Amino acid sequence: MQNKSDAKLFDDLHAVLGDRARAGDFELGLYGKDGSVLQGEPAIVCLPVDTPEVREIVDICLDHGRPFLARGSGTGLAGGAVPVGDPVIIATAKMNKIIEVDLDNRIAWVEPGVLNLDLSRELMPLGFHFAPDPSSQQVCSIGGNVANNSGGPHCLAYGVTSAHVAAIEVVLPDGSVTVLGDLTAEPGGYDLRGLFVGSEGTMGVATKIAVRLTPNPPAIRTLLLDFEDVRDGAAAVSAIIAAGLIPAALEMMDKRAIEIVEAFVNxxxxxxxxxxxxxxxxxxxxxxxxxxEVVRSVAERHQVGNVRVAVDDEERELLWKGRKNAFGAVARIKPDYYLHDTVVPRGKLVEVLEKVYNIADAYDLIAVNVFHAGDGNLHPILAYDSSEPGVLERVHAAGRAIVTASIEAGGVLSGEHGIGLEKRDYMGMLFSSHDMATQDLIREAFDPQGFANPLKVLPSGSRCSDSFHQHVPEGAWV
Amino acid sequence: MSLEEQISPEIRKFAAEVGPTGPVTVAGGQTQWEVGGLPDPNVRKVVAPSGVWSHQPEEMTVRCGAGTTLIELSEVLAQHSQMVPLDMAPNATVGGVLAVGRSGIRRLRYGPMRDLVLQIRHVDHAGKIVTSGGPTVKNVSGYDLCRLLVGSLGKFGCIAEVILRCLPIPAATKWLSGIADPFEVYSKLYRPSSILWDGKRVWVCIEGVLSDVEAEAALLNLEEVEGPPALPVGGRVALEPKSLKDLEVNGSNWIAEIGVGIVHGDIPIGGGQVSERNRSLMRDLEHRLDPTGRLNPGRQVVEA
Known part of the structure; x- marks a missing residue:
């Protein structure tokens, strides 16, 4: 424990939570990271089981003048759950109950720690599912999905998390509890629910979530198309959409991705x-x-090689298994990887992909591309070996170049991973200082003291009340 | 292109018109002008720029001035068999329907209007231009101000320019009607576009390729009709979808959207309650984003 005030803080939390308040080296090490390469320093880890406990934790933090950080499964890739400013971690892992499935309203109330795929599995026999399906869906939590406004392959047709959340019970940064949104189509007042989704834990802690249920489709067909030239494949993506078709998913993998995935899953x-x-x-x-038929004919006009249509569910699952395991398969070429997330107009996919390869070459890194082509959402993977001296600097520099190329092509900073810490200082590429000051005014309405997940999303300097500057960890400036 | 250069002269001109002082309101088609109360009589009226400035069919996005009418937008998009299913009066403006934020009768299929918005440029209380969201179909960069602005009745700023997501116009559309249990109808269909019910009669909209539309229609014992009924005016309330099952409003003229929960008509049911805590958050936002209360005074999103 770092100092005396932490000891008192820990005692107060321990009095409420017992051994679910932890400050051992093992826990603190575990909660210092998320799915990104960034490393932070948590002060204390709390594992509440319900809303009153979350509320008490926030109250205790306020009493001690300490920030707090809500954390789901820690699979986020933008450093949103990396602790900076010595926050108390509020881990939602033990808040993992599906509270109610309400088929008449087509919603389910869940606790934030419920895992994404667990909910869809539960709903499957009832004929419904939860549409957002990030690649990490086996382990990521719905609270995390809400924080990051997460996507996934099927968001092309169904939309990202915000479209699938009706209401959220929130412990606000002042310790009060409220429900944003409701089960009606037009809740009274302003859309605070829409504002909260994607706010990356900076507006409070979600403690219950009403998610919308999507009916399972009566028919599904999955196709694998191969191209001799990546440019033809990318052109086919635009042509499929321009033909008036919105597939449920439209994913692309480049040559290196195909090779490693095939070796991994056959x-x-x-x-x-x-x-x-x-x-x-x-x-x-x-x-x-x-x-x-539309996909087939468009692909033929773009020099497709083979068109493989999965004949049954087993083959369909096999084709998806390749896609969903691509990130793990990268370990075949290098032990570490850095996964980027930007969006460009579909028409610029080829141009930006070529830049990604050139950038990787320039920084002596290996680029692998597996991405949501249908909505222009690039996911370049930079594979590297962290034991090489100085490699992380090259990875970060290459990442910045990729983000810059995407913005120059008319794109945005992030399609589904969020801003967190990773892209916080890039916000100025997309937004003017006045745009960011406006965003900051809104955040301050929720959190005037800046206690909820401090130093995330907006660059320091956008707000006046950031008081934790000194604690930003080494290497966080990407 | 720098951030500055991305702002068009039309938007700059509009920002100058809004200016930094004096009460101001943006007049669109004034088709829902009474929602939230009329603006104060002494308020200066400005008109947002209009025009479909960029439609990229292969991106399925469209950028237009907030003053563009829905009919103009539909006509441009229809040239490429696309639409933005806003489903409001043809002479309503894009900025107007977003500021009011009430979705049309195909919400059951297409979702709320705010899910169609990708980027908004608005002029704030100081007469400055603010951009939120982004031009691509997918984006989580920064806070989602676009959703906050939809349904804000212009209290946070004057919507100047928007980028919207387009959808393909379905190959076939059928409206069917007859006497049936609307909840049974809903349970039989896969993602119908609309189910309306007046307590006795249902109207169902099915869209898709013709073979699917015919197959779905064959599941129902209903007659094909021209289109939806005229919606009763006078009131509108949003209820939980399942509470429509217990809706008993005899004698009055109403039509309910099954699966959505919106009831149109003159019915004595309350809705849209705002808790004390949310009300104070909303007031705080209003104060921060419009400290002098010059934007659309008189109209209220949160009732006093």
């Missing part, structure tokens, strides 16, 4: 291809078959 991906598109169509059977 899904029968064509290793000689320069790129593959994984296309999924769902809905009523007529629309799905029509979609298959």
């Amino acid at each position: 899904a029968g991906y064509p290793t000689e291809a320069d790129a593959v598109l994984l296309v999924e169509l769902d809905g009523l059977p007529g629309g799905v078959e029509h979609g298959v």
